[in-house]
Amino acid sequence: MTIGQRIPMRDGHLKATGRLKFGADLRLPDLLYARLVLSPHAHGRLRRIETAPARAVPGVVAVLTAADLPWFQREPESHARALLAWERVVYYGQPVAVVLAESEAAAADSAARVEIDIEPLPAVVDPLKAMAPDAPRIWPGGRPGVRADAGAHAADVGSASEGSAVLPPNVSDHVRYTRGEIARGFEEADLVLELTYRTASVHQAYIEPHTTTAALDPATETLTIWTSTQDPFGVREEVADFLGWPENRIRVVPTPVGGGFGGKFTLLEPLVAALAIHTRRPVRLTLTRQEEFLIGTPAHASIITLKTGVKRDGTLTALQARVIFDAGAFPGSPARIAANLLGSFYRFPHYEIEAFEVLTHKPGVGAYRAPGAPQALFALESQMDEMARQLGLDPLEFRLRNVMGEGDELPSGKRYGPIGLRACLEALREHPLWREGRREPGEGIGLAVGGWHGGLEPAAAMCHVDRDGSVRIYVGAVDLQGTHTAMAQLAASILGVPLEQVRILQGDTDTSPYAGASGGSKTIYTVGLAVQRAAEEARQQILRIAAEHLEVAPEDLEIHDGQIYVRGVPEPRMRVGEVAALAQRFGGKFEPVFGRGTSAQREQAPGFAAMLVRVRVDPETGRVTVREVVVAQDVGRALNPLLIEGQMHGGAAQGLGWGLWEALRYDENGVALTASFLDYALPIAPEVPPIETRIVEVPSPHGPFGARGVGEPPVVPGAAAVANAIRDAVGVRMTELPITPERLWTAMTARMIAETRLRHEWGD
Amino acid sequence: MTIGQRIPMRDGHLKATGRLKFGADLRLPDLLYARLVLSPHAHGRLRRIETAPARAVPGVVAVLTAADLPWFQREPESHARALLAWERVVYYGQPVAVVLAESEAAAADSAARVEIDIEPLPAVVDPLKAMAPDAPRIWPGGRPGVRADAGAHAADVGSASEGSAVLPPNVSDHVRYTRGEIARGFEEADLVLELTYRTASVHQAYIEPHTTTAALDPATETLTIWTSTQDPFGVREEVADFLGWPENRIRVVPTPVGGGFGGKFTLLEPLVAALAIHTRRPVRLTLTRQEEFLIGTPAHASIITLKTGVKRDGTLTALQARVIFDAGAFPGSPARIAANLLGSFYRFPHYEIEAFEVLTHKPGVGAYRAPGAPQALFALESQMDEMARQLGLDPLEFRLRNVMGEGDELPSGKRYGPIGLRACLEALREHPLWREGRREPGEGIGLAVGGWHGGLEPAAAMCHVDRDGSVRIYVGAVDLQGTHTAMAQLAASILGVPLEQVRILQGDTDTSPYAGASGGSKTIYTVGLAVQRAAEEARQQILRIAAEHLEVAPEDLEIHDGQIYVRGVPEPRMRVGEVAALAQRFGGKFEPVFGRGTSAQREQAPGFAAMLVRVRVDPETGRVTVREVVVAQDVGRALNPLLIEGQMHGGAAQGLGWGLWEALRYDENGVALTASFLDYALPIAPEVPPIETRIVEVPSPHGPFGARGVGEPPVVPGAAAVANAIRDAVGVRMTELPITPERLWTAMTARMIAETRLRHEWGD
Incomplete structure (x- = not known):
């Protein structure tokens, strides 16, 4: 059985050797190349766009603005639908023309010759200022519709109370969860701690930029869109809605995704579709790296204030949380997810959690790996650590005392099934780094947990067995993290054929059965289950045909290594391919081996991770060096430990990025200051230490072979773990991300001055 | 319900307006164009091929022979595998090099500059001479394997006795069917008639020439083949076998077939695959019309001798038949089918039917609409007509007296289920043309029947319902005759949605479920049944979801016009698309609407046609003008009468072509004399009179809604009907096809001379 084996990602060698063809490599006759002209103002009124000099460039076919493309001539409902500005620009870099x-x-x-005349207007950049009732409105005509992106990653948080109906004009969403009596909770506390945490805007920073190609078939007036997306069916729906076309005139062909992390849902497709229809020629737009930073959909900043009460013995009494997410110019932030997660880790008998989504003059927000969770858990896990330290409790034991488990109720109203949060903590408790606490001078050890409740979406899959014994599995889900490899393992294990015989074919929105976006740690849990069922059905068909052909009972047969055996007889009787061939030939008497599987999981399979980091802080500069990282993660069942470890490595590295380096910055006018990898600091190899992984397996009752989603959880604890390690090393509590040398040095210096003053005041 | 409606072929307007893209329209970057160099001898030894002058032409990348492509360096097993000659050429026009x-x-x-040096060898062209034990052997090393083409069209004729094992070397197949005691049968007869019938080699004469493009993906070493074929899965199997590759490294993408009629199974694909692998660039080969005539796979000549016994009252007593099919250089003729059909129309208590397939120095044989049947029925129906006339019986009543029906046993050993042969005759008996027998001077009326037992092959289909209420049906079967339109009608009727909402998606060998070749009148009967079942399953899923959502019982719901109704309530409750959307969204609680259908028909659904023609014979020239044609055909259930009539029209016209015009001719050295439409006479519009159709419906117990295959039967009776009408008009029995003016004039003149002599001898 290949389940549980360390199988390399199937297209890994192609990616590593640069031989995989991405969307931008697709060659089409008559292709037109699009280039965008970006707004130099974050807010302004479009006065005039002079295109004549631009049109004079040889080889230029058209220079278009929203005036040429009626689909853009309305108040946009999403970032993607505003990729050509109409009358107003609402963020710095918003496209105003396309060549x-x-x-x-x-x-x-x-594009460089297009002359833009924009009347600048005051930009609202700070979400706290944007919340003021008298702040300039981002959308004077009313708030645009909510995007699906973040939702597609989200846990179901819909049962929350919807909060007050009277919201400031730039607040586009609000939610409030309560339990018990918050005042009583604080009364019962021995320690009440209130801190405000800030996270920066962070970009998904995938290697492959967005690239979309669209072509209209003039004979059938159908549109084909090749695009690097996590969500081909979502793109189809979005483009159909944008154009006012039926979905069945649009075919979305997903091209390999060179990194997505939530940032590749729908972005360029409505614009490129409109261009292909307008010109009746194939059109491609591939973003530059600068454009990725300016018009991509990053995770924007958050501000989370936590006030917690705890008894001296470590019993939690109350949580009061106020969450603010900056959504940029379009709604769709994970504020609700963050709010739900704040109440989903520890047993607070009393809580009051409130979240606000605020619009500002920035590009629209997108999903980024566990959207909302790194922000929420940076706050919560820093707070837990600080409480433990102030009470002199062991931070790990303190967590174990309060941690939630099966049966506990979440703010959303759901209850946990079996989860591995406690098991992850216990896995780290035994780790030498924690048990021995060994650190060198200037070093500290930090602990944090994180998790993700997991997305749910119906899915379907087919399993076709061919004459050569090879297996075709059709799914509509894009492979981002090696999920196709794991699906092949599922099918091979169930069918009893060698892994090499199994192909996972993803096709497009015409040729694939339905699956939702690849994201939200739901691909294996939902699509994988459909694959499992399809393979199981095909297996039954194989056994029935073989039994009739061999004149034995199906239950007396078994399959391994692609051969059919009669139980107890050592020699195989026929090959799986021979069985399939009986049903794929002229005059064949059996129906083709063709299994169908569908799934509609109704229960989530929450996944948790816990992380230990050891850091060293340079006392002269505030520079933090991460020396050691240990990640424990509950994956339910490790279908492929190699690929799971890859997820844990990648998530942990990105978590360090949240904690120490990454930030998109805007000036007070909304002008982006970070528009290249020279300005935006990603964790790179020398900065990421070896990452040790501990796979925990608390089976999900519903996942295939017990598997849970694994993509999201490992990114979540990183920032808090780093902050807690710094606290351990130098005694300062850092509450703003990223923890740059400048900020840490400033905090350390302030603390030193304060301590010095204290010593002076009280004598030494 | 759209079943039974006259719906135009879905891509008909695109074909009629020239907007459909065929395989030769496909544009690929870096494409190389292939051109063949053909042998000027029908048989010879390859001495030397000088390619240097050809390679010097600017733009030429390679000039290759079998010496460069190891796959061709062996005794070929089929025509397609001999598309580059190795050491010997075995037919005129066989490719020896490719540019x-x-x-x-x-x-x-x-290509014009390649210099070929071939040592000519004696060619065996006449099948009778080829049968001589001492004739030069076509394959001195042994007979090559049997091609699948004709088999794919064939009825199952496998239970025949295999005949003597000692066959002349050029006889590649032999079958013998017997019943009763043939000698006794002739003893009981009042009239014994023996005639020998000859049919010419006939080309399928599709408008679109063969075109195949292949490209190797260097990253995955997989091969994609775009090709105009009726049989994508067959091409995959054949190319895999030819290359020695597993099938799952080959993807065959069928391009629209601009006419096939049996002539487009596997032809260019092995060669083009080899070229693409060798050059590692995309390669296309599109045949010229001349090449179509020289290296295509036509139906070759047949010689059928029938000796029949009949009592004065019209009771048949005996049939002795000797069938010879010229297969060209490779086995695969429909000799067995013809033999089986000769014993499958009338109740001969005694018969002895023997068939031989003979190899000659001509291109390999292919399938052509009802392969073997026009030949067999030309003989049988001419013979029946002649017996009736010599006995003074009404030819139609004579047939009705002897015609087979349900329960009768065929030479193959099978028995008929319900069939419409008698009903077709009865339909014509009532027709004024027959009832009144009105004819002008020089005119005659002829009657003949024909039929086809129908192919069987397992098939699978999927039915996916999308959020916009549109339906995707996946099949692996190529649409040749509007079968996709009929499948859409099946699905729309079953699902209760408008026809426009249903798309039939055919995909390729990677993305499609299995279906065999589109041919043999089996597409609707087998693939259509799979579509029916897939749609039925999807319907049940829709009703279950809607019932749960609406909180009613599924059996209380019904669907029409794409809306869900509670029985007895006039207002619809929800749209089908809304039901599908419940299962295709984030957090959806229902499994996607995704029905699977598979079929493995084990009983054939034989289809029959009967034809009346009225002709005028010009006594001065022997030129025959067809004045009126009536076709009656049993289609089981007319899913789409418009398209069925199209099949009846086309089949009838091609039947006239067999009878009067079409012939590929070869000289005594095997040199083809007919290599263009200037030499090869097709029936064209002015020569084909209006064709009246009578659809008969004797339901098949197993076909979808009772449908039978309709493609083959109407071509079968044409030649005999024409010959019988000529006999009626001028009293001569024409036994050789085509009945050209020259032949008819010669026969009429001979008869006149004989009659004159008779009058002289006996006095007047």
């Missing part, structure tokens, strides 16, 4: 040319060079030359 | 160039023009220029 179409026969070559990329001509398009770039031409 | 690959950056443009079609360069390829053609270069």
Whole structure:
């Protein structure tokens, strides 16, 4: 059985050797290259766009604005639908014109010659200022509709109370969860701690930029869109809605995703579709890295204030939380998810959690790996650590005392089934780094947990067995993290055929059965279950045909290594391919081996991770070096430990990025200051220490072979673990991300001055 | 319900307006164009091929022979595998070299400069001479394997006795069916008639030439083949076997077939695959019309001798038949089918039917609409007509007296279920043309029947219902005759949605469920049944979801016009698309609407046609003008009468072509004399009179809604009907096809001379 084996990602060698063809490699005859012209103001009124000089560039076919494309001539409902501004620009870099040319060079030359006349208007950049009732409105005409992106990652948090109906004009969402009597909770506390945590805007920073190509078939008036997306069916729906076309005239062909992390749902597709329809030629737009930073959909900043009560013995009494998410110019932030998660880790008998989504003059927000969770858990886990330290309790034992488990109720109203949060903590308790607490001078050890409740979405899959014994599995889900490899393992294990015989075919929105976006740690849990069922059905069909052909009972047969055996007889009787061939030939008497599987999981399979980090802080500069990372994660059942470890490594590294380096910055006018990898600091190899992984397996009752989603959880605890390690090392509580040397040095210096003053005041 | 409605072929307007893209329209970057160099001898030894002058043409990338492509360096097993000769050429026009160039023009220029040195050898062209034990052997090393093409069209004729094992070397197949005691049968007869019938080699004469493009993906070493074929899965199997590759490294993408009629199974694909692998660039080969005539796979000539006994009252007593099919250089003729059919129309108590397949130095044989049947029925129906006339019986009543029906046993050993042969005759008996027998001077009326037992092959289909209420049906079967339109009608009727909402998606061998070749009148009967079942399953899923959502029982719901109704309530409750959307959204609680259907028909659904023609014979020239045609056909259930009539029209016209015009001719050295439409006479519009159709419906117990296959039967009776009408008009029995003016004039003149002599001898 290949389940549980360490199988390399199937297309890994192609990716590693640069041979995989991405969307931008697709060659089409008559292709036009699009280049965008971006707004130099974060807020302004479009006065005039002079395109004549741009049109004069040889090879240029058209220079278009929203005036040429009626679909853009309305108040946009989402970031993607505002990729050509109409009348107003609402963020710095918002496209205002697009050039179409026969070559990329001509398009770039031409775009530089478009003359834009914009009347600047005051930009609202700070979400706290944007919340003021008298702040300039981002959308004077009313708030645009909510995007699906973050929702697709989200746990179901819909049962929350919806909060007050009277919200400031730039507040686009609000939620409030309560339990017990918050005042009583604080009364019962021996320690009440209130801190405000801030996280920066963080970009998904995938290697492959967005690239979308669209072509209209003039004969059938159908549109084909090749695009790097996590969500082909979502793109189809979004483009159909944008164009006012039926979905069945649009075919979305997903191209390999060179990194998504939540940032590749729908972005360029409505615009490129409109361009292909307008010009009746194939059109491609591939973003530059600068454009990725300016018009991509990052995770925007959050501000979370936590006030907690705890008894001296470590019993939690109350949580009061106020969560603010900056959504940029379009709604869709994970504020609700963050609010729900704040009440989903520890047993607070009394809580009051309130979350606000605020609009500002920035690009629209997107999903980024466990959207809302790194923000929420940075706050919660820093707070837990600080409480433990102030009470002199062991931070790990303190957590174990309060941690939630099966049967506990979440703010959303759901209850946990079996979960592995406690088991992850216990796995780290035994780790030498924690048990021995060994650290060198200037070092500290930090602990944090994180988790993700997991997305749910119906899915379907097919399993076709061919004459050569090979197996085709059709799914509609894009492979981001090696899920196709794990699906192949599922099918091979169930069918009893060698793994090499199994292909996972993803197709497009015409040729694939339905699956939702690949995201939210739900692919294996939902699509994988459909694959499991399809393979099981095909297996039964194989056994029935073989039994009739061999004149034995199906239950007397078994399959391994692609061969059919009669139980107890050592020699195989026939090959799986021979069985399939009986049903795939002229005059064949059996129905083709063709299994169908569908799934509609109704219970989530929450996944948790816990992380230990050892850091060293340079006392002269505040520079933090991460020396050791240990991640424990409950994956339910490790279908492929190799790929799971890859997820844990990647998540942990990104978590360190949240904690120490990454930030998109805007000036007071909303002008982006970080528009390249020279300005935006990603964790790179020398900065990421070896990461040790501990796989925990608390089976999900519903996942295939007990599996849970694994993509999201390991990114969540990183920032808090780092902050807690710094606290351990140098005694300062850092509450704002990223913890740059400048900020840490400033905090350390302030503490030193305060301590010095204290010593002076009280004598030494 | 759209079943039974006259719905135009879905892509008909695209075909009629020239907007459908065929395989040769496909544009690929870096494409190389292939051009063949053909042998000027029908038989010879390859001495030397000088390619240097050809390689010097600018734009030429390679000039290759079998010496460069190891796959061709062996005794070929089929026509397609001999598309580059190795050591010997075995038919006139066999390719000996291939040029690959950056443009079609360069390829053609270069091909003309290849110098071929072939040592001519004696060619065996006449099948009777080829049968001689001492005839030169076509394959001195032994007979090559049998091709699948004709088999894919064939009824199951496998239970025949296999005949003597000692066959002349060029006889590649032999079958013998017997019943009763043939000698006794002839003893009981009042009239014994023996005639020998000859049919010419006939080309399928599709409008679109063969075109195949292949490209190797260097990253995955998988091969994609775009090809105009009726049988994508068959091409995959054949190419895999030819290359020695597993099937799952080959993807066959069928392009629209611009006419096939049995002539488009596997032809260019092995060669083009080899070229693409060798050059590692995409390669296309599109045949010229001349090449179609020289290296295509036509139906070759047949010689059928029938000796029949009949009593004066019209009771048949005996049939002795000797069938010879010329297969060209490779086995695969429908000789067995013809033999089986000769014993499958009338109740001969005694018969002895023997058939031989003979190899000659001609291109390999292919399937052509009801392969073997026009030949067999030309003989049988001419013979029946002649017996009736010589006995003074009404030809139609004579047939009705002897015609087979339900329960009768065929030579193959099978028995008929319910069939419509008698009903077709009865339909014509009532027709004024027959009832009144009105004819002008020089005119005659002829009657004949024909039929086809129908192919069987397992098939699978999927039915996916999308959020916009549209339905995707996946099948692996190519649409040749509007079968996709009929499948859409099946699905729309079952699901209760508008026809426009249903798309039939055919995909390729990676993305499609299995279906065999589109041919043999089996597509609707087998694939259509799978579609029916897939739609039925999807319907049940829709009703279950809607019932749970609406909190009613599924059996209280019904669907029409894409809406869900509670029985007895006039207002719809929800749209089908809304039901589908419940299962295709984040957090959805229902499994996607995704029905699977598989079929493995074990009983054939034989289809029959009967035809009346009225002709005029010009006594001066022997030229025959067809004045009126009536076709009656049992289609089981007319799913789409418009398209069925199209099949009846086309089949009838092709039947006239068999009878009067079409012939591929070869000289005594095997040199083809007919290599263009200037030499090869097709029936064209002015020569084909209006064709009246009578649809008969004797339901098949197993076909979808009772449907039978309809493609083959109407071509079968044409030649005999024409010959019988000529006999009626001028009293001569024409036994050789086509009945050209020259032949008819000669026969009429001979008869006149004989009659004159008779009058002289006996006095007047």
